[in-house]
Amino acid sequence: MAKTYKIALIPGDGTGPEVVKEAVKVVNAAAAKGGFKPEFTSFDFGSARYLKTGETLPDSALAEFKKFDSMFLGAIGHPDVKPGILEAGILLKIRFALDQYINLRPVKLYPNVETPLKDKGPEDIDFVVIRENTGGIYTGHGGATRVGTQDEIATQLMVYDRRTVDRCLKYAFELKKKRNAENAKYAAKPITLVHKRNVLTHCGDLWYRAFEEMGSKEYPMLKRDYNHVDAANMWFVKNPEWFDVVVTENLFGDIITDLGAMIQGGLGVASGGNINPGGVSMFEPMGGSAPKYAGQNVINPMAAIGAAMMMLDALGETKSSQAIEASMIAVMQKMKSQAAGHMGMGTTEVGDSIADLVAKS
Ligand code: IPM
Numbered sequence: 001m002a003k004t005y006k007i008a009l010i011p012g013d014g015t016g017p018e019v020v021k022e023a024v025k026v027v028n029a030a031a032a033k034g035g036f037k038p039e040f041t042s043f044d045f046g047s048a049r050y051l052k053t054g055e056t057l058p059d060s061a062l063a064e065f066k067k068f069d070s071m072f073l074g075a076i077g078h079p080d081v082k083p084g085i086l087e088a089g090i091l092l093k094i095r096f097a098l099d100q101y102i103n104l105r106p107v108k109l110y111p112n113v114e115t116p117l118k119d120k121g122p123e124d125i126d127f128v129v130i131r132e133n134t135g136g137i138y139t140g141h142g143g144a145t146r147v148g149t150q151d152e153i154a155t156q157l158m159v160y161d162r163r164t165v166d167r168c169l170k171y172a173f174e175l176k177k178k179r180n181a182e183n184a185k186y187a188a189k190p191i192t193l194v195h196k197r198n199v200l201t202h203c204g205d206l207w208y209r210a211f212e213e214m215g216s217k218e219y220p221m222l223k224r225d226y227n228h229v230d231a232a233n234m235w236f237v238k239n240p241e242w243f244d245v246v247v248t249e250n251l252f253g254d255i256i257t258d259l260g261a262m263i264q265g266g267l268g269v270a271s272g273g274n275i276n277p278g279g280v281s282m283f284e285p286m287g288g289s290a291p292k293y294a295g296q297n298v299i300n301p302m303a304a305i306g307a308a309m310m311m312l313d314a315l316g317e318t319k320s321s322q323a324i325e326a327s328m329i330a331v332m333q334k335m336k337s338q339a340a341g342h343m344g345m346g347t348t349e350v351g352d353s354i355a356d357l358v359a360k361s
């Protein structure tokens with residue numbers, strides 16, 4: 001009997017449902033070919049439901065999600081909803097409750113995709129950022145007093161414990177080991193810890209010592225490097241070819257991965273995974289809900305299809321995942337641009353073309 005994967009879909013807002021539809025199309029094509037069976041269940045969490053009912057994500061949904069093999073998110077966000085509500089109430093709630101402690105963000109420039117970096121090409125931009133995904137400033141520790149007065153005080157704390165740091169580093173070192181075994185080009189490069197230990201002397205020190213200890217004891221064969229986060233930004237632009245696996249804490253990871261998305265060709269192509277290595281992970285295109293493009297068949301589904309590729313890889317369907325990547329690359333060669341509205345193709349056409357190639361692969 002064909003292996004079945006139960007996949008929870010949260011298409012979400014704006015262009016989310018359109019790109020999720022194309023990703024589903026491609027997964028179905030890969031499944032028919034690869035001999036597995038995806039079973040999709042859609043959930044309507046997002047702004048429409050929130051604006052109607054005041055509910056973001058009930059706890060019962062979290063219990064439900066734990067029964068799935070994987071989750072797939074479109075995008076969440078609406079101009080009528082105050083920033084922070086849907087983010088905390090849906091996306092961050094899922095990341096925390098399902099303990100998706102790794103945010104995996106490949107930064108890979110494919111051929112014929114435009115990068116704003118002059119004189120840099122696909123051979124220069126091919127690395128992965130491992131962003132810690134459950135700790136740090138995102139935990140919400142802190143508060144505000146004397147609000148609205150001249151003496152107002154607000155704090156938001158960067159919280160880390162050794163276990164949270166270690167499990168993230170472990171994932172990063174293991175990935176680095178795997179990449180080195182796959183490709184000599186990767187093996188020539190270090191694993192890079194990014195922090196700000198010259199100023200964040202407590203948290204930065206914790207991360208640095210943990211990195212050095214684990215690296216020297218358990219992975220002495222892997223070259224280690226360290227960058228302050230401000231310098232890392234600079235090197236991402238000036239020498240992206242120096243990087244292979246980059247590991248960092250939550251907020252710094254959030255910031256540097258938007259830069260990463262830009263140098264790989266923009267939000268139209270950037271995908272990410274919220275990974276719980278022993279549990280239920282959730283994959284998503286990095287872009288937002290882009291309401292101004294909704295319903296016009298102009299949004300690029302490539303990032304969502306890339307997220308589907310990552311999902312199948314995580315589920316162990318390596319061949320299907322590789323077939324999707326090869327098909328994405330082939331279709332990229334025919335597209336005018338990866339920017340919404342400038343693709344020279346419609347949303348559904350991109351999805352259809354990739355699905356066709358996957359079916360023929
Ligand atoms: C991301 C997003 C989220 C984050 C927001 C929407 C809460 O920017 O996934 O990078 O900050 O993690």
Ligand code: MN
Nearest residue numbers: 254255257258
């Ligand atoms: Mn972000």
